[in-house]
Amino acid sequence: MNITINDKKMEVPDNTSLQGALNLAGVDPEGIATALNGEVVQLVDRDSTILKDGDSVLVIQPFYGG
Secondary structure, three states, rough: OOEEEOEEEEEEEOOOHHHHHHHOOOOOOOEEEEEEOOOOOOOOOOOEEEEEOOEEEEEEEEOOOO
């Protein structure tokens, strides 16, 4: 099935969890925030959140500056 992570299209197997898709995309799960189709998904829910074809994932990584 096809999903989008931060506007980048990728193909993942059916029944892939959000965490599984992040792993496939090489995204380090530490210290990030995630949203699925505009709704925040907490860290504890990433393994149990199963993606569907066409889903859009947003990964936000903190940055520091001054």
